Amino acid sequence: MLNTFLLLLTFLIAGSSFAYPEFQRFSQNNSGRPINCAMCHANGDGPEGASRGQIGSLTPDELNKLNAARSAFAPGVPIQSPILNAFGNNIITVIGKTKFLELRAHPEQLAEVYGYQSDLDSDGIADAQEYLEGTHTLNNVHGNPMKLFLHNLKTFRLHVILIVLATIAGFYGFSHLLNGFAASSNTKSSVERYP
């Protein structure tokens, strides 16, 4: 009974106050890339509904975590909201709910306020930068292609050096083989012509 009441209450509150499309819209307009709710939410269709990561599917324990997250008004309080993904949770943890709500009017300032230190997917591109560029903050194979390329080139420099060395060695061998065969075929043809 209590669970049902809590669930209904959550639905009523959530419908009006727990989806913040301003940030999604800003990121989409700023980057020119299509963005969906999966930028910050556990479910790509947002928090409303009964699918995985949406309010209608939460267990009592998860509802408690959701309520705890909603009351994290000050920065520095670690939260684990089940309807947010790691980036969404980290935003509230780092800047606090109060500041986050203030930024709804200035979503372009979120990157600066959140800071460029955090890189949750370790792809070499800061979460804040990925927010501006409309790429996924939690997927290390998703990001600005050139930045990813340069970061991975640095990470895998040993592999790259080895493959370059192997190619040079192969070239050296093939070139010598080519010269050898060319020389032998010239000799052979002269022998055939002038026995």
Next chain:
Amino acid sequence: MKQPLVSTLFDFIASRIPLHKLDVRHMITEKEVPVHRMSWGYYVGGLALFFFIIQVFTGMMLLFYYEPTVSEAHESVEYITHFVTMGALIRNLHAWSASFMIFCVIAHMLSALAMKAFAKPREITWIAGVLLLLITFGFGFTGYLLPWNQIAVNATKVGLASIDQMGQYLPAALSHLAEDVRVTIQGAPAIGQATLSRFFALHVVILPLMIFGVIGLHVLSVQLHGMSPGIEDKPRRKDKFFPIFILKDFKEWGIAFLVLFILSLCLPFDSLFPYPLLEPYNALGSTPDGIKPEWYFYFVYYPMELLPFWVIIVVMTFATLGLFAAPWIFKGTSHKTMRWIASAIAAYMIVMTLFGENIYHAIKG
């Protein structure tokens, strides 16, 4: 006296595939490759073969983990990418080499067109080449669906819907034919498990069997007739096919593998798509923005978005038939004219691939 058709056909095949000339020793010791300003075209064919070999090996590795079911396909691809040792590298090698292979096949076909390499007695080499181009596009189309994500399923839907659209241009008695073809490819009235199973079977069994057969015919035909002269003038010199040309080919393969490996290691193919398109396909959700086919279909996709569909059908039908019939259509055409035609086709494809989206927005607003 006029010869019967069957006899003419047999004579044609016998003269174009002169198996009695099959002498491996002669091929190895005597075959020569002309060296001239267009001879890069010979190497592009070898590169296409190299990328195909990469496709086969990486494809077999992906098969160990990939699950061709609508409930598991996306997860298995994610598992390969994030949890299998070197899984991301293998998947990137497969994706990048697919694009390179298609690029090389198109470039090889255009260079063969420019060199008039289809001229008698190489008509069958050319027809096998056109079939290889179509099979390669088939690989691209069927492989695109397999990750079962938003872009894969929605783009395939668009592709299959265009078959349905053809029905309205057919005579009334045949109008259901297009839908029948679409449902046959799809396996069911709507895209689902049957579609995935069929595309998987096409991608890993049927098309590979076809391509092995056609590559065999293409390579055999090249070996029997030798490389086409390519230009009207005398070549600068002639290289022995074995070992000089083969070794030069291997050197190019080395450079190609170096580029492919570094690209696959450092630039995930998925980074080129907006991330909502990489989410698992949701049959109940709306079609996300940014759905379009792979780059190698842009030359037909953007015109399809801009022009009436019947124009596309007419142009594509004539273009495909024209490709098959090129040896007879351009029989008396000079090499210079062929180079102009090939350059015009290349320019169209480059412009549509690189700027098709800009052109579309400029016209549609």
